[in-house]
Amino acid sequence: MAGSRGGFSSRLGFIMAAAGSAVGLGNIWGFPTQTASNGGAAFVLMYLVLAFCLAYPAFMAEILIGRYGQANAVTALQKMSKNIFQKRFAFVVGFGGVICAGLILSFYGIVAGWMIAHTAEPVAKLIGSDDAANWLVAFSFERNLIFTALFVSLTIFIISRGVEEGIEKWSKRLMPLMLTLLLILIGYVLTLDGASEGLEAYLNPDFSRIFEPDLVLSALGQAFFSLSLGTSVMIIYGSYISKSENMVSLGAQVTLIDVSIAFLAGLLIIPAMYVAQAQGVEIFAADGSLLSEDTLVFTVLPSLFESMGGVGLFVAIGFFALMTIAALTSSISMLEGPVSYAVERHNMERKKASIFIGIGIFLFSVIIMSNFESLFGLVITLSTKYGQPIVAMLCCVFVGWIWQRNSLLEEIKSGNESVEDGFFWKIWPVYTKVVCPTAIAMVFLHSL
Numbered sequence: 275m276a277g278s279r280g281g282f283s284s285r286l287g288f289i290m291a292a293a294g295s296a297v298g299l300g301n302i303w304g305f306p307t308q309t310a311s312n313g314g315a316a317f318v319l320m321y322l323v324l325a326f327c328l329a330y331p332a333f334m335a336e337i338l339i340g341r342y343g344q345a346n347a348v349t350a351l352q353k354m355s356k357n358i359f360q361k362r363f364a365f366v367v368g369f370g371g372v373i374c375a376g377l378i379l380s381f382y383g384i385v386a387g388w389m390i391a392h393t394a395e396p397v398a399k400l401i402g403s404d405d406a407a408n409w410l411v412a413f414s415f416e417r418n419l420i421f422t423a424l425f426v427s428l429t430i431f432i433i434s435r436g437v438e439e440g441i442e443k444w445s446k447r448l449m450p451l452m453l454t455l456l457l458i459l460i461g462y463v464l465t466l467d468g469a470s471e472g473l474e475a476y477l478n479p480d481f482s483r484i485f486e487p488d489l490v491l492s493a494l495g496q497a498f499f500s501l502s503l504g505t506s507v508m509i510i511y512g513s514y515i516s517k518s519e520n521m522v523s524l525g526a527q528v529t530l531i532d533v534s535i536a537f538l539a540g541l542l543i544i545p546a547m548y549v550a551q552a553q554g555v556e557i558f559a560a561d562g563s564l565l566s567e568d569t570l571v572f573t574v575l576p577s578l579f580e581s582m583g584g585v586g587l588f589v590a591i592g593f594f595a596l597m598t599i600a601a602l603t604s605s606i607s608m609l610e611g612p613v614s615y616a617v618e619r620h621n622m623e624r625k626k627a628s629i630f631i632g633i634g635i636f637l638f639s640v641i642i643m644s645n646f647e648s649l650f651g652l653v654i655t656l657s658t659k660y661g662q663p664i665v666a667m668l669c670c671v672f673v674g675w676i677w678q679r680n681s682l683l684e685e686i687k688s689g690n691e692s693v694e695d696g697f698f699w700k701i702w703p704v705y706t707k708v709v710c711p712t713a714i715a716m717v718f719l720h721s722l
């Protein structure tokens with residue numbers, strides 16, 4: 275459908291790009307480690323329920339806003355606003371999402387840089403450069419700076435090429451590669467001693483924990499982060515979808531892929547932790563709780579790879595390359611939010627906007643790196659715990675309370691003529707109007 279503002283060339287193009295945005299460090303690192311520290315399968319069950327019952331409806335709201343508006347988040351929301359107050363509200367919500375995407379990229383780029391450095395470490399060992407290998411995995415300002423710069427440059431490179439030639443083409447290349455790496459690693463880890471104990475912990479629910487407030491809260495946060503909600507990203511991706519596509523099934527497919535890959539990542543990480551334990555690596559702290567998420571990924575798993583001997587070097591390369599690729603297909607969507615805004619609202623040329631905004635976000639990452647202790651956690655909390663739920667909730671409010679019902683129906687019918695007779699149209703509008711905003715607000719208030 276690539277018109278003058280660009281667009282995905284096919285259904286598959288959108289699915290790969292949106293699933294690429296959704297599947298990232300949140301799935302491969304966040305989901306398994308949160309599952310392990312929140313009662314294993316109980317968390318998985320709650321996550322599945324919340325992903326389909328709350329995150330999917332909110333995801334639908336965002337991609338529909340985008341396809342209706344055929345524009346960046348602010349313009350799209352303003353198109354459905356009827357008066358000056360609604361237009362201002364639209365600006366706050368849309369621009370809030372754009373800022374949120376930029377903030378997330380500023381810390382995500384640092385973490386993704388660590389992933390590249392950890393991919394390079396076994397390569398340095400293979401070529402016999404132990405000093406370089408040690409430098410690559412030691413926390414230092416210089417290392418963080420270089421690898422964040424490298425990662426952000428890759429992100430800028432892809433976004434500057436546009437929707438079809440950049441986002442779509444690279445998502446179509448990287449997503450299958452990522453899935454292949456994931457499956458190979460799962461196949462290998464499951465053959466090792468201790469893996470079955472990990473599977474047991476992952477798949478056997480402790481039902482007594484399922485309604486623990488902290489568990490519910492973490493599962494909802496994880497589901498929203500994973501579907502990239504509340505960041506303007508799904509609005510802009512929705513705006514690149516052809517009017518002839520069935521949005522209900524497209525949205526369901528992306529949600530299903532996202533959830534399935536998180537589940538698969540659990541089949542890799544949790545058994546791997548227990549394999550590490552079987553080999554004498556500590557995975558639990560003295561009080562019986564699981565070690566922190568970053569210790570698991572940057573200490574426990576590398577110790578496991580080391581204990582595997584020569585083959586461990588290749589497993590380590592595969593594992594951290596998997597993380598890097600997953601991060602890249604997500605980071606491009608984070609940059610596309612602000613870039614599409616600058617291109618469409620301020621008439622900037624795409625290439626210039628990509629470089630300018632990419633560098634701006636990188637400079638903010640440098641500030642975070644220079645004040646790591648005080649800023650890193652703060653930016654994560656501000657953007658993912660506050661920003662994302664608030665913006666996602668306001669998008670639901672927009673669809674439920676401001677968008678005229680007939681116009682909404684017309685938009686969903688485009689590409690799906692019979693939607694009116696189906697289950698989706700019977701419950702989703704009320705759901706978006708009342709259930710989603712209330713549930714998000716309740717969970718949000720509780721977290722305060």
Ligand code: PFF
Pocket residue numbers: 295296297298299300301375378499500501502503505507604605607608
């Ligand atoms: N969904 C990504 C993940 O799970 O890692 C993170 C993400 C991507 C968040 C894009 C926000 C965003 F706009």
